Amino acid sequence: MPDEQSLTEKLFRGEPRAVARAITKVENGAHGAAALMKEVFPRTGNALIIGITGSPGAGKSSLVDKLALFYREQGEKIGIICIDPSSPFSGGAILGDRIRMQTLGLDKNVFIRSMATRGNLGGLARATVDAVAILDAAGFDKIIVETVGVGQDEVEIVKTADVSVVVLVPGMGDDIQAIKAGIMEIGDVFVINKADREGVLRTEKELETLLSLAHRPDFWHSPIIKTVAPESKGIEDLSKAIESYYEFQKKGENLERRTAIAKWRMLELLQEKLLADVLSRSGTGEKLDRLAQEIAEKRNNPYSAVEEILK
């Protein structure tokens, strides 16, 4: 396919339109996505992939913007992927374009993309990981994956980054132990953003205590960086902390972690493909609709329905 060939050629030259088209392709699971990704993979491995997560309200988006600006000033090309939760019963991305588009979006060396699930079939995690690989192959130096929420999918995605950054704010209230426990294990670098607020010392102390209790298999001691994103305070420190974990983990073989990630990617892809194969059989769509209605009317149950589909 000459069209496909020119797409990958343009992609490897870093043309924004080709990057966007390629990502749309893997997002939709379109025909040809597998062929594209097989070409993309051998070209990956040059970018530093940074995952950023934390509660909504922690100021992640402005932190990401400032970090991206900092990298831009070093002359680097930046990709930003924003994971956007949305309900499967209504569908559609919610945030889409944001204020950032006004400050960063016009810069040709910054590529920004929001990704959201479409419909019920999942695949967001797989699509995100593929989009990161595309940006990597297209020559972006730093790729930042930012999550809006802090749920299961988001944690899975952030864990596939080279360096995972967890963003907290001072005095988050009575659930702070719970949050920290939930995301403690994934943080290679911790940020206390809005560090001009009251309670920053207490939050820092609590975090230090929790970190001292955690046992990382690699014996890395996760640093705590204080930032005030709107004033760009602490952004350089953050970039240094990210770099230093990146160097640290490159020293270790780290093959075990990459194998675990590879396995997870295969299982995601396998599941997606198996379901797509069943759904593409003729008549399955109608059968599914009929069975769903039967279940809704309590004349059937999901377990028996699935057996009928597979018969």
Place this chain on the structure above:
Amino acid sequence: MPDEQSLTEKLFRGEPRAVARAITKVENGAHGAAALMKEVFPRTGNALIIGITGSPGAGKSSLVDKLALFYREQGEKIGIICIDPSSPFSGGAILGDRIRMQTLGLDKNVFIRSMATRGNLGGLARATVDAVAILDAAGFDKIIVETVGVGQDEVEIVKTADVSVVVLVPGMGDDIQAIKAGIMEIGDVFVINKADREGVLRTEKELETLLSLAHRPDFWHSPIIKTVAPESKGIEDLSKAIESYYEFQKKGENLERRTAIAKWRMLELLQEKLLADVLSRSGTGEKLDRLAQEIAEKRNNPYSAVEEILK
């Protein structure tokens, strides 16, 4: 199987141990889970299922505890399921037992369970929905599904409840628009918790504006309830708001929504079953490990690997 028979008998009598065993069964996707659920489904439909979501730090857990206590005082049996995000690369539930266990856990008419993903295979949403059905069949009057995070999976799960409650706190900062946009569409009832804090009026006004812009297909006007959970303030109002949406949505046919949920459950189950079938083929485990290592060493890519598994 006489053992199975006695399990469902005990389950339908509401014996806590049988309930716990049944949930473990569906959580592990154990042999016999499908047979169990086929017996459970015809017995469901009596409980009111309440989904509670919102950012970490919003005080959801104490709100849930107070609401459960309120229902207990009305003589009702309460089931609480807590969705617990955890990393697939380390596995295991994180919160497990919490302070609540000390206040509610000894009450025989309160059943509390944390659910977390185990490993990479997903299925948390399906397992949670099955656990809710089990509690329903076991005679619990109110079932509260509480999420720790506010990600994709959590939103999906909460949407399957009869009434979805979204919890906010005053003055969550610059991401508040984003949060609200993300969960706006799923809230049948909104709670501003910690309503003794500064900024409550502003948050209420903002929320009202957003709600007036939202168009719900059912024309329901989502109420905003102010609570201070530790002091049990606003809990009765919350229970009334929940009840009134429940009555409202029962009047409408609501078949469309239930059909959408049924379809989603089928697809989840189908995906899980298809993957389990492939993985149970002899030799697949070893093949998967070998391919994962090849990918980690960049000698292969996930797409080609999946094709090899399916060959």
